[in-house]
Amino acid sequence: MILSALLVLVAGAAAAPLLYRWMGARAGWVLALLPLVLFLALAARLPDIADGRPIAERTPWIPSLGIDLAFRIDGLALLFLLVILGIGALILLYGSGYLKGHPLQGRFFGYLLLFMIAMCGMVSADNTILLFVFWELTGIASYLLIGFYHEDAKARSSALQALLVTFLGGQALLAGLVLLSIATGGSFSLSETLEQREQVTAHPWYPAILLLILFGAFTKSAQFPFHFWLPGAMSAPAPVSAYLHSATMVNAGIFLMARMAPALAGTELWRGLATTAGVATMLAGALLAYPQADLKKLLAYSTVSALGTMILLLGLDTVLAVKAAMLFFLVHALYKGALFMAAGTVDHETGTRDVRVLSGLAKAMPLTTAAAVGAGLSMCGLPPLVGFISKELLYEAKLAAPYIGPAVTAAGVAANVLMVAVGLIVAFRPFHGTLNHTPKPPHEGKWTLWLPPLTLALLGILFGLAPGLIDRGLIAPAVSAVRAQETEVTLKLWHGINSVLMLSIATVATGFVVFRLRHRARPAAERIAQSGPGSLGPARLYEWLLEGMVQCAKFLTHTLQHGSLRGYVGVAVSVMVAVTGAALLRVWSPAALVWDFSDLRPYEGVLLIAMIAGAVFAALSNSRLAAIASLGIVGFGVALVFGMYGAPDLALTQLLVETLTLVILVLVIYRLPRIASRSTPRQQIADAILALSAGAVITVLLLIAQNLHPEPVLRDYFVQNSLEAKGRNVVNVILVDFRALDTLGEITVLAAAALGVGGLIWLRPRRKQPEGGES
Amino acid sequence: MGSALAITIGVLFAVSIYLLLRRSLAKVIFGLMLFGQGVNLLIFSAGKMVRYRAPIIPPDATTPPAPYADPLPQALILTAIVIGFGILSFSVALIYRAYRSRGTDDLETEEETR
Numbered sequence: 001m002i003l004s005a006l007l008v009l010v011a012g013a014a015a016a017p018l019l020y021r022w023m024g025a026r027a028g029w030v031l032a033l034l035p036l037v038l039f040l041a042l043a044a045r046l047p048d049i050a051d052g053r054p055i056a057e058r059t060p061w062i063p064s065l066g067i068d069l070a071f072r073i074d075g076l077a078l079l080f081l082l083v084i085l086g087i088g089a090l091i092l093l094y095g096s097g098y099l100k101g102h103p104l105q106g107r108f109f110g111y112l113l114l115f116m117i118a119m120c121g122m123v124s125a126d127n128t129i130l131l132f133v134f135w136e137l138t139g140i141a142s143y144l145l146i147g148f149y150h151e152d153a154k155a156r157s158s159a160l161q162a163l164l165v166t167f168l169g170g171q172a173l174l175a176g177l178v179l180l181s182i183a184t185g186g187s188f189s190l191s192e193t194l195e196q197r198e199q200v201t202a203h204p205w206y207p208a209i210l211l212l213i214l215f216g217a218f219t220k221s222a223q224f225p226f227h228f229w230l231p232g233a234m235s236a237p238a239p240v241s242a243y244l245h246s247a248t249m250v251n252a253g254i255f256l257m258a259r260m261a262p263a264l265a266g267t268e269l270w271r272g273l274a275t276t277a278g279v280a281t282m283l284a285g286a287l288l289a290y291p292q293a294d295l296k297k298l299l300a301y302s303t304v305s306a307l308g309t310m311i312l313l314l315g316l317d318t319v320l321a322v323k324a325a326m327l328f329f330l331v332h333a334l335y336k337g338a339l340f341m342a343a344g345t346v347d348h349e350t351g352t353r354d355v356r357v358l359s360g361l362a363k364a365m366p367l368t369t370a371a372a373v374g375a376g377l378s379m380c381g382l383p384p385l386v387g388f389i390s391k392e393l394l395y396e397a398k399l400a401a402p403y404i405g406p407a408v409t410a411a412g413v414a415a416n417v418l419m420v421a422v423g424l425i426v427a428f429r430p431f432h433g434t435l436n437h438t439p440k441p442p443h444e445g446k447w448t449l450w451l452p453p454l455t456l457a458l459l460g461i462l463f464g465l466a467p468g469l470i471d472r473g474l475i476a477p478a479v480s481a482v483r484a485q486e487t488e489v490t491l492k493l494w495h496g497i498n499s500v501l502m503l504s505i506a507t508v509a510t511g512f513v514v515f516r517l518r519h520r521a522r523p524a525a526e527r528i529a530q531s532g533p534g535s536l537g538p539a540r541l542y543e544w545l546l547e548g549m550v551q552c553a554k555f556l557t558h559t560l561q562h563g564s565l566r567g568y569v570g571v572a573v574s575v576m577v578a579v580t581g582a583a584l585l586r587v588w589s590p591a592a593l594v595w596d597f598s599d600l601r602p603y604e605g606v607l608l609i610a611m612i613a614g615a616v617f618a619a620l621s622n623s624r625l626a627a628i629a630s631l632g633i634v635g636f637g638v639a640l641v642f643g644m645y646g647a648p649d650l651a652l653t654q655l656l657v658e659t660l661t662l663v664i665l666v667l668v669i670y671r672l673p674r675i676a677s678r679s680t681p682r683q684q685i686a687d688a689i690l691a692l693s694a695g696a697v698i699t700v701l702l703l704i705a706q707n708l709h710p711e712p713v714l715r716d717y718f719v720q721n722s723l724e725a726k727g728r729n730v731v732n733v734i735l736v737d738f739r740a741l742d743t744l745g746e747i748t749v750l751a752a753a754a755l756g757v758g759g760l761i762w763l764r765p766r767r768k769q770p771e772g773g774e775s
Numbered sequence: 776m777g778s779a780l781a782i783t784i785g786v787l788f789a790v791s792i793y794l795l796l797r798r799s800l801a802k803v804i805f806g807l808m809l810f811g812q813g814v815n816l817l818i819f820s821a822g823k824m825v826r827y828r829a830p831i832i833p834p835d836a837t838t839p840p841a842p843y844a845d846p847l848p849q850a851l852i853l854t855a856i857v858i859g860f861g862i863l864s865f866s867v868a869l870i871y872r873a874y875r876s877r878g879t880d881d882l883e884t885e886e887e888t889r
Contacts, residue, residue, distance in 0.1 A: 646844030687796040695789025702781035728832040734850035753861035760868040
């Protein structure tokens with residue numbers, strides 16, 4: 001069922017461009033039905049899964065390697081799937097309105113569905129290799145989506161950046177998963193691996209496995225210092241940002257950590273790495289978000305901060321913290337999705353995203369305002385929104401953390417204060433006050449532009465007022481899956497007056513003050529960004545590395561592929577001389593070198609001297625015909641040697657081929673200019689030294705080789721089995737029977753060469769090109 | 776004949792490499808040709824060399840009467856001769872074509888040495 005559901009989505013992705021051609025932007029409405037139906041079907045299975053009966057299926061894929069198309073939907077997968085599919089349906093709807101009229105909108109729907117498939121496959125995979133495949137597929141799909149405005153160079157480089165950074169993590173993840181599989185006895189089954197916690201954490205490779213897998217998770221989830229790709233991904237159209245940053249892409253790392261927690265968590269190393277990365281990212285994201293003026297940048301950096309919070313919670317590794325993480329994932333997906341879409345609508349209808357310009361849109365865009373304010377309140381953590389419950393739980397989990405409770409709580413409060421300020425900047429500033437002049441006169445968007453964000457914002461209010469809707473049915477099964485034990489979750493809006501509530505009130509109050517100070521913060525932040533330390537970020541390091549790699553590749557290519565035949569031959573021969581010469585020196589002894597001319601018959605000596613003379617004359621002569629004639633002496637001499645030493649087939653073939661070759665040479669050579677001596681004497685001497693040393697190495701090699709008599713195993717085999725292959729001429733039998741495939745290959749090469757020769761001689765460019773260049 | 780043949784093969788290699796390093800297209804063709812001859816002889820002399828005893832099974836026997844020449848290098852060389860011919864004809868056509876379109880048979884003109 002899961003595999004077929006994925007295939008339905010694949011069909012939808014493939015049909016998207018056609019559907020778009022047929023019914024225009026409304027294709028998005030039809031395509032949105034696909035995830036919506038799947039969403040409802042899954043929601044119907046919710047009670048089953050909450051009772052601990054996951055949906056599982058398995059189709060063999062590469063059985064010999066233990067790689068199956070195995071899927072398993074437990075509480076954790078279900079939570080992610082519902083968010084991916086539910087928000088995905090809304091995004092498709094939103095995208096139909098936002099990109100209306102864009103010529104490539106059909107392709108856009110296809111990419112979006114592809115991305116959805118990758119995410120769904122990843123969260124429901126029950127095989128580590130399958131999980132990795134879908135993991136990388138999300139990277140590819142996000143590349144296509146982020147670079148959707150492909151005519152924009154910024155979008156292209158941002159897409160590439162996201163791809164490279166997350167692929168780097170992907171490689172680490174693959175290595176980690178393979179090590180994990182070896183450490184647990186060779187199985188790639190995820191559910192089996194997760195049950196072997198003791199074995200994994202006690203294994204000597206555990207630190208390596210954990211580091212590699214967490215590296216994958218941290219790069220995907222934009223943890224400091226890999227956070228820089230995420231704001232760059234803002235070059236994508238608003239629906240893409242809303243989808244990637246709220247529900248999908250960046251949460252893949254969170255999912256991976258939660259998924260692997262049953263096997264990998266519970267150690268000091270896990271806690272240390274994840275809390276450090278989480279706190280650093282949470283604070284860095286919040287600090288970077290606050291001074292921004294672009295709506296999307298504000299939201300992007302606040303996403304970085306939220307991701308840090310989730311990693312931190314998973315790193316705290318307590319039941320309470322996991323509860324908080326799961327709830328915060330849902331809450332964040334709802335409000336961030338709504339805010340990104342609202343920001344997109346504002347951009348779409350006013351032509352700007354600059355919060356310094358935007359003001360007083362509430363009257364012109366009431367429904368978008370409602371969506372943004374609803375989501376913004378959830379972001380700030382105000383009652384009665386679900387964001388309030390989430391923040392209370394966050395503080396509770398941080399306060400209760402062993403040893404480091406006070407420190408992470410302080411960091412969390414600081415980040416949240418800034419988040420409140422950012423929430424106010426994003427969700428109130430553009431809509432409150434008097435109307436400003438904007439590039440386009442502001443007006444409310446079409447229903448597809450306000451309905452999706454408003455739906456998400458209303459869900460935030462609904463879940464806040466009635467947390468019973470999600471606690472036992474949705475959050476508890478997810479927490480149970482992460483903790484690998486049954487866990488009760490009961491959420492309440494009102495906890496009474498306690499220290500957590502006090503922290504919440506203090507946070508909001510301070511956040512409001514910080515919000516009022518934003519005008520002073522911006523110039524200061526700009527100064528820091530332009531001064532020394534600001535220009536030395538990880539983004540610069542990335543650029544530097546990328547540029548360095550390209551330069552290095554260029555240098556190597558130019559050095560190795562310089563296009564000079566002399567250079568290539570020179571290098572090849574020098575290496576041959578050096579390597580073979582060194583090997584010969586190691587076995588060298590005067591005894592190994594046996595000069596033996598005793599059995600040389602006189603006529604053989606004459607023949608060999610004639611061949612040597614022919615070769616040398618061909619090299620020195622400047623007359624073309626004389627050179628060819630002396631080459632002929634060498635060629636026919638070789639044929640005679642073959643004939644004298646029991647190789648009549650070779651002698652015949654050599655005679656024929658030599659004759660043919662000489663005829664061809666004579667025909668062609670007179671169409672070439674006379675042979676001219678072009679090299680300087682110095683060059684000639686250098687070449688001659690190289691050539692002579694190569695010749696000497698070959699001669700010595702042969703002299704030594706002739707005295708070794710290895711067992712002629714192959715020869716005996718061929719000779720003894722020749723009759724069985726119905727032939728008495730052993731050479732012929734080898735060619736047409738034992739090694740018939742080689743001969744077939746030989747014929748093919750010859751045919752290709754003949755075609756090439758024909759093409760070179762008879763095909764001409766239609767017109768002569770001025771620079772003499774032809775392709 | 777071993778030692779004398781080894782010297783001959785060494786000379787063929789030396790001369791062909793020297794020719795391959797020339798700038799004139801025609802000399803490069805000659806070098807290519809000689810190189811092929813040298814390699815074939817090299818393979819040939821690596822096997823056991825026996826005079827006038829081809830590895831052919833007489834009608835009344837099941838194996839050739841010993842001693843006989845090693846058939847395996849012969850089979851390899853037979854393939855090599857034919858392939859070598861293919862390479863040579865293609866190179867000749869290519870070189871001719873290159874000369875026609877570039878107008879020079881010098882392998883190292885200014886534009887080429889980047």
